[in-house]
Amino acid sequence: MLLQERKDLFLMAIFSFVVLSAPILFQPIGAGYPDLLQKFAIYGIFAIGFNILFGLTGYLSFGHAAFLGIGSYAAVWSFKLFTMNVVPAIFLSVIAAGLFAALIGFVSLRRSGIYFSILTLAFAQMSYSLAYSVLTPITNGETGLQVRALLKEGQTRGLLDADIRVIDSFFGVEEFGIPITNFFGLKMSGWEGFYFCAIILIIAFFISLKIFRSDFGLMLRAIKSNQNRLNYTGINTRPYLLVAFMISGMYAGLAGSLLAVTDPLAGAERMQWTASGEVVLMTILGGAGTLIGPLIGAGIIKYLEQIFSSINNYVLFTFFDFLPVELQVLVTKLTSLFVGEGWELTLGLMFMIVVVFLPGGVVEGINRIMGLFHKRKRKEDTTTNHKAQPAE
Amino acid sequence: MSQNNIVLSVADVSKRFGGLNALSDVDLQIEEGTVHAIIGPNGAGKSTLLNVCVGRIKPDEGHVIFDGEILDRHKPHEINQLGVARVFQTPEIFPDLSLLHNVMLPALAKRDGAFKFNAWVGLERENALRQEAEHILEDVNLYDERMQEAASLSRGNKRRLELAMGLIQKPRLLLLDEPTAGMARHDTNRTIDLLKKLKARGMTKVIIEHDMHVVFSLADKISVLAQGQIIAEGTPQEVRGNPKVQEAYLGGAH
Numbered sequence: 001m002l003l004q005e006r007k008d009l010f011l012m013a014i015f016s017f018v019v020l021s022a023p024i025l026f027q028p029i030g031a032g033y034p035d036l037l038q039k040f041a042i043y044g045i046f047a048i049g050f051n052i053l054f055g056l057t058g059y060l061s062f063g064h065a066a067f068l069g070i071g072s073y074a075a076v077w078s079f080k081l082f083t084m085n086v087v088p089a090i091f092l093s094v095i096a097a098g099l100f101a102a103l104i105g106f107v108s109l110r111r112s113g114i115y116f117s118i119l120t121l122a123f124a125q126m127s128y129s130l131a132y133s134v135l136t137p138i139t140n141g142e143t144g145l146q147v148r149a150l151l152k153e154g155q156t157r158g159l160l161d162a163d164i165r166v167i168d169s170f171f172g173v174e175e176f177g178i179p180i181t182n183f184f185g186l187k188m189s190g191w192e193g194f195y196f197c198a199i200i201l202i203i204a205f206f207i208s209l210k211i212f213r214s215d216f217g218l219m220l221r222a223i224k225s226n227q228n229r230l231n232y233t234g235i236n237t238r239p240y241l242l243v244a245f246m247i248s249g250m251y252a253g254l255a256g257s258l259l260a261v262t263d264p265l266a267g268a269e270r271m272q273w274t275a276s277g278e279v280v281l282m283t284i285l286g287g288a289g290t291l292i293g294p295l296i297g298a299g300i301i302k303y304l305e306q307i308f309s310s311i312n313n314y315v316l317f318t319f320f321d322f323l324p325v326e327l328q329v330l331v332t333k334l335t336s337l338f339v340g341e342g343w344e345l346t347l348g349l350m351f352m353i354v355v356v357f358l359p360g361g362v363v364e365g366i367n368r369i370m371g372l373f374h375k376r377k378r379k380e381d382t383t384t385n386h387k388a389q390p391a392e
Numbered sequence: 393m394s395q396n397n398i399v400l401s402v403a404d405v406s407k408r409f410g411g412l413n414a415l416s417d418v419d420l421q422i423e424e425g426t427v428h429a430i431i432g433p434n435g436a437g438k439s440t441l442l443n444v445c446v447g448r449i450k451p452d453e454g455h456v457i458f459d460g461e462i463l464d465r466h467k468p469h470e471i472n473q474l475g476v477a478r479v480f481q482t483p484e485i486f487p488d489l490s491l492l493h494n495v496m497l498p499a500l501a502k503r504d505g506a507f508k509f510n511a512w513v514g515l516e517r518e519n520a521l522r523q524e525a526e527h528i529l530e531d532v533n534l535y536d537e538r539m540q541e542a543a544s545l546s547r548g549n550k551r552r553l554e555l556a557m558g559l560i561q562k563p564r565l566l567l568l569d570e571p572t573a574g575m576a577r578h579d580t581n582r583t584i585d586l587l588k589k590l591k592a593r594g595m596t597k598v599i600i601e602h603d604m605h606v607v608f609s610l611a612d613k614i615s616v617l618a619q620g621q622i623i624a625e626g627t628p629q630e631v632r633g634n635p636k637v638q639e640a641y642l643g644g645a646h
Contacts, residue, residue, distance in 0.1 A: 004516045215500055215518070216511040218489075222497050225486040232446060232484070233557070234472030234501035243509055 008209055015205060015292075019198045023191070029303070034194040035262075036306055040299045041197040042258045045204045047282040047294035049251020052211060053244050054280070055289035058224035062117045062276050063104070063124030067097040067249040069131065069271030071256020073138070076145045076266045080159065083167035084147075084179045086188060086196070090257045097253020098246050105245035109238060112227070124276055131268035144267035150175055181261050188261050197258055204251065205295070211247070212291055220244055224289075252279075281347070285354055287361030296362050301347065308343035397424035399565055399596050400445070400476075405454035407440055407620075414440045415451070416620045422565070427587075427597045429607045432617035433641060438600045439481065441617065442567050445598075446478045447471045458565065469506050477563035481570050481600075483550035485557070487543035491534055494542050495525040495556050502561045525560060532556045532586060548579045555583070559590065568599045572606050584609055608632075616640065 018025065019041070026032045031040075046068060054060050071093035078089035108119040131139040139145055140160045150169070151162035168175075181188040188196055211217045219240050222230050230237050260266055269275075278301065286297025316332045316339065323331060338346045358365050402420040406413070414437045422428050430438050443449040445456050447468045456463040463471055472478075477498070486494050499521050504510070529535045532552040537545065542553060551571065558566050571587070572580040580603065587597075587610055601607050607614065607628070614631045616624040618640040624631055631637055 002514075002516045005514065210514075211511045213514045213516070214511045215504070215513060215515060216509060218493060218497065218500070218515055221489060222486050222493075225488040226484065229484040229486065230497070231468045232472060232478055232480075233498045234469050234477075234506060234561070235497075236467075236469045236506035239507045 004213065008213065011291075012202075012206060012209065016202050019202055020195075022198070023194070031303055031306070034190050036302070038194045038197050038258075038262055039302045039306075041194070041201040042255050042262070043279075043282065043298040043302055044295040045197075045201055045258065046252055046255035046279050047286070047298040048204055048208050049248040049255070050279045051248075051283050051288060051290075051294040052208060052220075052251070053248035054283055055294070056212070056217060056220035056224060057241060057244050059109070059112065059241065059245070060117045060280065061108075061120040061245070061248070062273065062280065063120035063122075063127075064248070064252050064279055065271045065273070065275035066104070066124040066127040067101055067252035068256040068259070068275060069127065069266065069268065070100050071097050071253030072260045072266035072270055073131075073145055073256075074253070075257035075260035076147060076264055077138075079147045079165075079181065079260070079264050080145075080163040081166065083165055084173075084181050085167070086181050086183050086257075086261045088167075089181075089261065090200075090254065093253045093257030093260075094250045095253075097256065098250040101246045101249025101253075102242065105242045105249070109241045109245060121273060121276070124271060125273060128268055128271040128273075131271060139266070139268060141268070144265050147178060147264040149178055181264055193262055196261070200254070200258065204254065205291075209291060216240070216243075281351055285351060285361055287363030290361070290363040293361050293363040300362070304346065304350075305343060308339045308346055309341070311339040313340075398422065399424045399459065400598070401457045402441070402445070403455050403457060405441075405444060405451045405456065407437075407444065407449065407451050413620045415444070417454070418617075418620070418622055420615060420622065422596060422598060423613070424596055425594050426612040427591055427599060427610050429599045429601055429611035429614045430617055431601060431604075431607055431614060435619075436617040437620040438617055439569060442478070442569055442598070442600060445567060446476060469501075472501065472561075472563075473506055475564035476567065477558040477561050477565070478567040479551075479554050479558045479569060479571060481573065483547065483554050485542045485550055485554055487541070489542060490539050491529060491542055491545075491553055492522065492525055492538045494553055495528055495560050496521055498557045499524055499560045528556045528560045531559070531589075533582065548575045551575065552583065552586075555586070559595075562595070564596060566595055566597045568597060568601075570600055570602060572601070572603055580606065 022037050022040070023032050023034075026037065031037065046064075050061070050064055074093040074096040075089040078092045082088055104120065104123045108116055108123065111119060132141055137160070145160070148161055148163050151157060151164055155162060183192075183196055186192055219230070219235065222235075223237050223240060227237055256266075256270065259270070282297035282301050283294045284297070285300060286295065287293025313332060313336050316335055317328065320328045320331050336342070354361060360367075398421050400420075400422040402418055405415055405418045407415040418437075418441060420441075430441065432438055440449060444451050445463060447463060447466055447470075451464055458471075458474060458476055461474055463474075463476070466474070486497065489497075496515075496518070503521070526535060526538065529538050532555055534549060534553060534556065537549070542550065545553060551574070555568075555571060558568075572583050575583065584606055591597075591610070599607070599610065611628055614626065614628055615622050616631060616634075616637050623640060624634045624637050626634070
């Protein structure tokens with residue numbers, strides 16, 4: 001086996017180990033429960049996919065939330081029409097997101113740079129508005145699309161208010177009230193739900209690793225480096241970009257379907273531009289163009305969101321109990337701006353600090369620290385060599 | 393030297409930029425296996441002519457025909473796939489990639505065509521391609537730097553890297569835009585030696601060059617371009633003695 005492949009195998013082993021033992025590893029920081037870990041995994045998949053486009057080709061899409069939303073809608077429709085089994089839902093979502101990405105990509109990729117970003121943003125906002133207005137029969141508008149109880153005989157209700165689940169009905173699956181999603185009978189809630197997402201995350205990461213190391217990945221990196229030169233080298237860059245765009249759209253669709261698996265409802269707000277912006281932040285914060293960076297970024301943002309948004313004034317006030325009362329009130333008032341509803345302020349600050357001081361994201365930070373460590377080690381080596389030299 | 397096969401023919405090409413006639417009725421025949429130099433004072437239209445050949449600029453009139461194909465109707469990547477490679481005046485490389493990858497990319501383009509979705513075969517498994525790339529890098533004296541990022545190279549080395557990128561495709565026609573401009577004398581000589589070595593391999597080349605030393609040591613045939621027109625053509629000896637050429641370079645340029 002070749003050196004790089006052996007390294008990658010090792011990386012995959014470590015990665016799988018960390019993901020699968022996350023419930024124990026993340027216990028000390030208070031993140032060892034399924035809901036949050038599931039969120040890490042799902043947004044991790046979203047960011048890994050986004051990175052295939054942005055990290056490798058440099059094309060910054062500001063509309064990836066559209067694919068996330070489409071994934072969710074497709075999954076919920078699969079639950080409503082066919083079965084509560086998650087497998088068809090995931091397939092449908094990925095295919096739907098891929099087709100939609102082909103359409104948006106075909107138009108948007110005619111431009112590059114800021115124009116490309118604006119085009120994708122426009123498309124995503126269009127999808128968002130459509131989901132709220134014209135497409136209400138499909139999306140159920142503001143209420144959002146939900147899984148309902150089965151349509152009973154004699155009832156005349158629309159598909160938005162009652163489900164048919166033809167496959168489940170065919171196999172005579174019994175339902176009491178509103179059913180839970182399952183993987184061939186295994187209920188997708190609690191730890192089972194997390195492990196399902198975790199295994200999909202590992203597969204998604206493996207595919208991304210393969211792309212990074214392949215001829216295709218080199219082409220994408222060359223597009224980022226000098227697209228014009230690549231054209232004169234005999235490469236038609238447009239189809240490469242379109243495929244990269246579709247793959248990252250499919251990753252987003254996958255993430256969207258997993259959101260629906262954990263909580264079977266889909267709303268238009270998932271397609272809003274803030275959601276598109278969030279995945280950009282995750283990728284840059286962790287380190288765009290690196291394998292693991294986007295995942296780290298997704299983890300950090302979702303973790304801090306959980307922590308900061310749950311802090312309220314009372315918690316702050318008791319935290320600053322050691323201060324004199326006047327100061328306690330003032331400090332509580334000031335810091336309360338950065339927590340709870342205002343946690344995005346913290347996120348913004350953090351993002352600014354990272355972009356200014358560590359443009360390569362957290363991964364660059366880690367590399368720098370490792371670099372310092374190596375340098376010191378090398379220095380020691382050379383000094384010992386130096387001492388040894390006179391003896392020769 | 394074969395006198396028969398015309399690889400590239402430029403037929404009555406004209407190009408205007410606003411009021412400036414960059415090229416007017418240029419006719420040019422490039423024979424297979426020759427090194428054809430295009431010289432001329434600054435602003436004579438040399439680079440425009442090369443840009444027309446690779447599809448960067450569309451001619452207003454006339455056509456460029458390569459091997460029976462009308463090049464000006466093709467896109468840049470199609471022109472390359474037909475067998476015309478180009479080395480640019482300002483080095484156009486992939487600055488973020490290693491030298492090895494810089495050279496492997498054009499080789500991939502040659503092997504797999506303009507588009508091939510190959511996400512499963514690792515780059516590391518492309519042994520044949522990598523060996524080929526390493527050979528070319530040896531030829532241009534950049535083998536030791538092969539794992540470095542291309543951005544770290546000196547300007548002269550970047551140009552040699554780009555030359556390697558053109559050479560690895562073994563194009564039927566290689567267009568070189570001032571391959572030695574900005575190089576120190578000993579670097580220039582090394583590049584000339586390299587190009588001479590390649591000449592023996594029978595690759596057709598068109599060279600645009602300022603440096604007469606380079607031109608006269610390499611070219612089989614020279615065309616002189618001045619104010620968008622070909623004013624003289626012939627072997628180096630013929631051109632050297634042509635009074636029109638002397639005028640263009642010494643008198644007419646003022």
